[in-house]
Amino acid sequence: MWLFLVFFLLSSCEKAKLEEKPRAEISTKELFKLRGCTYCHDTSRPLVGPAFLDVAMRYKENEKEDLVKSILEGSCGKWKGKWECMPPQRVGKEEARRMVEWILHLKTTKPPASSL
Template sequence: MAAGSAVAVDMPELAKKNGCSACHAIDKKVVGPSWMDVAKKYKGDAGAAAKLDTKIAKGGSGVWGPMPMPASPKLTDAERKELVNFVLGLAK
């Protein structure tokens, strides 16, 4: 796959079901950053999975701009892990 042809992937069902796709898309900024940009930003960062896991669970702002990401307290550990793996896997 050539660089830039990132978008053969669709949002996972889990992301749609939990409303992530209302604010995120794979390849373009919506309310939140594109998940491809997130993946690129944290590529090679060994602590990224833990950071993103916390961000999804608790929410927060200031990494991409002033707009806050809401907390998703209802997601299970396994669901967050799946979402984090999906996002970080985009830039591999």
């Protein structure tokens, strides 16, 4: 029960931080932190979930909407037992698209404009 309360308080604090800045000024990296993604994912090393680089290497550009759907609706069984399930995330569709663009850019040398 107390764990749920701590999680709820952390989530509400993060939302308040996000609303301090206009959406156009928030970089994608900040968005990952503010939405709590970095609690389970890191850019290059696995934590509770797979590293963003591992996700980028697994998915192709034409699979962006699959990743957006996984963020919005959650996903299970995609990583063969390493990480069973990711619950649905509390992000908007446009935020999820920005996140997917940033994740997939890790295969390249040029980051998307929204990450600057």
